[in-house]
Amino acid sequence: MKQPITYILAIIAMFAFFTGSVVAQTFEGRSKCSSCHKSQAKSWRDTAHAKAMQSLRPGTREEAKVKAGLDPEKDYTKDPDCVGCHVDGYEQRGGYEIKRPKRQLAAVGCESCHGAGRDYRGEHRKGGQAFERNGTTTERSRLASRGQDYEFEEACKACHLNYEGSGWEGNKPPYTPFTPEVDEKYTFKFDDMVKDTGAMHEHYKLDGAFVGEPEFKYHKEFQANAKEGEKASTDE
Ligand code: HEC
Ligand code: HEC
Ligand code: HEC
Ligand code: HEC
Numbered sequence: 001m002k003q004p005i006t007y008i009l010a011i012i013a014m015f016a017f018f019t020g021s022v023v024a025q026t027f028e029g030r031s032k033c034s035s036c037h038k039s040q041a042k043s044w045r046d047t048a049h050a051k052a053m054q055s056l057r058p059g060t061r062e063e064a065k066v067k068a069g070l071d072p073e074k075d076y077t078k079d080p081d082c083v084g085c086h087v088d089g090y091e092q093r094g095g096y097e098i099k100r101p102k103r104q105l106a107a108v109g110c111e112s113c114h115g116a117g118r119d120y121r122g123e124h125r126k127g128g129q130a131f132e133r134n135g136t137t138t139e140r141s142r143l144a145s146r147g148q149d150y151e152f153e154e155a156c157k158a159c160h161l162n163y164e165g166s167g168w169e170g171n172k173p174p175y176t177p178f179t180p181e182v183d184e185k186y187t188f189k190f191d192d193m194v195k196d197t198g199a200m201h202e203h204y205k206l207d208g209a210f211v212g213e214p215e216f217k218y219h220k221e222f223q224a225n226a227k228e229g230e231k232a233s234t235d236e
Pocket of ligand 1: 033118
């Protein structure tokens with residue numbers, strides 16, 4: 001009875017492949033997003049995520065490094081055991097490479113959380129223009145099918161819970177040196193942390209060009225408390 005099941009799984013995998021759900025998305029770097037979303041970009045710049053690459057330099061975060069058994073005098077900015085979680089899309093299509101480092105991909109930027117942007121960002125422009133012109137809204141499912149992430153949780157866990165015994169089933173080396181065993185403050189709690197605007201970015205009011213499912217579970221809460229910011233641009 002083993003073979004028919006293997007066969008069915010192979011067909012499902014192939015179907016998933018051709019419908020795009022497992023096709024690798026391409027990273028482009030945060031400047032594309034930032035030019036249209038100026039308020040979020042400005043707010044993001046003050047976060048720890050924006051400074052993630054700096055923390056790998058010698059002479060930075062000395063106390064934290066010593067506590068985690070790292071050498072505070074060492075340059076870790078080209079170390080494959082470190083860089084992966086401190087940049088966008090490490091070793092993925094269009095993502096950060098140690099040999100050809102791009103500034104726009106250094107640090108934990110927009111695409112690390114929202115998904116690799118090449119295939120969906122054009123839909124933002126089109127959707128924004130349609131909304132501006134005649135109030136036509138676009139379904140979010142259109143963006144999700146092009147790789148925009150509306151759940152976030154798995155993306156966070158791949159960096160924050162990647163250590164042995166974290167309980168996250170995807171864990172594999174290189175692991176993060178900053179675990180709750182080193183200091184309790186490194187315990188990752190998704191529901192609290194995703195609400196920390198000082199770590200994501202401040203939230204700004206949307207006009208509502210995109211509607212429907214998938215909608216992030218705290219979207220309404222975030223929008224109800226959002227600030228007035230610079231309107232998302234619709235030109236390239
Ligand atoms: C050409 C300009 C443009 C670019 C480039 C762009 N966006 Fe957008 N984006 C928009 C517009 C316009 C909206 C709709 C805003 C509204 O409803 O007020 C939007 C909406 C969004 C939303 C809210 C979606 C929703 O479901 O309501 C997110 C999140 C977002 N953009 C993130 C990004 C990220 C990340 C990138 C880079 C990969 C990006 N955008 C690139 C113009 C752009
Ligand atoms: C690509 C890896 C990566 C992803 C994805 C990621 N983070 Fe982080 N996060 C980091 C790194 C690295 C730091 C530390 C940056 C520094 O201080 O240099 C950090 C810092 C933080 C902090 C700040 C902790 C403090 O001490 O202030 C919070 C909160 C946080 N992340 C929550 C999240 C949440 C929630 C998500 C998902 C929505 C997320 N992160 C996604 C790598 C990641
Ligand atoms: C599996 C992902 C991952 C790897 C690999 C990784 N880090 Fe990080 N790093 C993180 C996350 C997540 C945080 C944020 C932890 C928090 O604040 O909760 C972080 C935080 C840091 C911080 C800030 C700590 C503080 O309290 O200020 C430094 C410094 C750092 N990492 C250096 C390194 C170095 C050096 C290496 C390689 C030896 C490395 N990281 C490898 C994910 C990773
Ligand atoms: C650490 C994760 C993280 C990073 C990095 C991040 N975002 Fe977000 N972003 C979020 C979360 C979570 C939301 C809330 C989603 C929702 O309400 O549907 C959000 C919402 C948004 C929205 C919708 C409006 C708002 O303000 O809530 C836009 C636009 C956006 N982000 C753009 C960006 C841009 C541009 C960057 C890079 C400069 C970026 N984000 C970086 C996590 C992140």
